[in-house]
Amino acid sequence: MRTARIVMPKTAKKGEIIEIKTLVTHPMETGYRRDDMGKAIPRDIITLLTVQYAGEEVFRMDMFPGVAANPFAAFTTIATETGELVFTWTDEKGDAHVEKAMLTVT
Amino acid sequence: MKVIDRRHILAGAVASIGAVTLLPLRAIATPESMSAAMSNALGGVTPKPGRIKLDISPLAENGNSVPLTVTVESPMTAADHVKSIYLFSPENPLPDIARFHIGPRAGRAQVKTSIRLATSQRVHAVAMMSDGSAWADSAEVIVTLSACIDAG
Numbered sequence: 001m002r003t004a005r006i007v008m009p010k011t012a013k014k015g016e017i018i019e020i021k022t023l024v025t026h027p028m029e030t031g032y033r034r035d036d037m038g039k040a041i042p043r044d045i046i047t048l049l050t051v052q053y054a055g056e057e058v059f060r061m062d063m064f065p066g067v068a069a070n071p072f073a074a075f076t077t078i079a080t081e082t083g084e085l086v087f088t089w090t091d092e093k094g095d096a097h098v099e100k101a102m103l104t105v106t
Numbered sequence: 107m108k109v110i111d112r113r114h115i116l117a118g119a120v121a122s123i124g125a126v127t128l129l130p131l132r133a134i135a136t137p138e139s140m141s142a143a144m145s146n147a148l149g150g151v152t153p154k155p156g157r158i159k160l161d162i163s164p165l166a167e168n169g170n171s172v173p174l175t176v177t178v179e180s181p182m183t184a185a186d187h188v189k190s191i192y193l194f195s196p197e198n199p200l201p202d203i204a205r206f207h208i209g210p211r212a213g214r215a216q217v218k219t220s221i222r223l224a225t226s227q228r229v230h231a232v233a234m235m236s237d238g239s240a241w242a243d244s245a246e247v248i249v250t251l252s253a254c255i256d257a258g
Contacts, residue, residue, distance in 0.1 A: 017213035028222075032199050058208075058211045058212065059206070060206070061204060061217075062207075063204050064202040065198075065199070066195055066200060067221060068221055071220075073217070074219070076214045077211055078211055078212070078213040
């Protein structure tokens with residue numbers, strides 16, 4: 001079970017640029033490591049983070065094994081309207097973790 | 107009966123040192139795969155220096171998680187904005203680290219993340235603009251504890 005953290009303001013003035021910080025728990029196993037028995041540890045990484053704001057995509061990040069464990073990403077967006085932000089992390093098997101946050105624009 | 111003299115032992119020692127030091131190199135991206143990854147991501151466009159700034163600590167104590175910030179000079183309007191930001195690591199097993207896709211709604215062209223570095227190297231950041239131009243910056247990072255490739 002993954003847990004995700006979103007750090008962003010709850011409210012913003014219309015037209016204001018806000019910063020959004022995201023973090024999800026995930027080992028980001030590179031596939032290059034071996035266990036104590038010398039057996040290769042299979043690759044297991046999140047490959048995609050998408051962020052939709054009031055139904056429209058505002059940020060997308062493709063990830064490779066070079067992204068550190070518990071992937072952190074921060075970006076900015078213009079507060080355009082009151083709406084929900086939907087954060088979706090997808091791993092290589094297609095499993096997704098979704099987190100939502102509300103932004104009130106005044 | 108096989109005689110093992112000092113010379114044989116020395117030769118064996120040198121050979122095994124060579125094997126040990128050469129082993130990790132196989133897991134490192136070659137300059138060819140680095141430029142292939144770059145041209146694949148950029149669609150053959152050669153980036154020019156300028157307009158983009160890669161902020162990363164020159165000394166990383168732990169290669170498992172190295173924070174960085176990429177900032178691009180851009181008005182971020184519908185007509186003139188940053189479309190994508192790419193990160194490359196020539197000495198990691200895979201030269202691609204991450205690709206960020208933004209647009210005029212970002213307001214500001216700035217992204218942050220944390221990356222892995224297998225060894226000390228020059229990290230590259232490239233910005234792809236809406237007019238098709240590409241801009242690059244790079245920074246040398248010395249890693250004291252490498253991101254684990256083997257168990258641990």
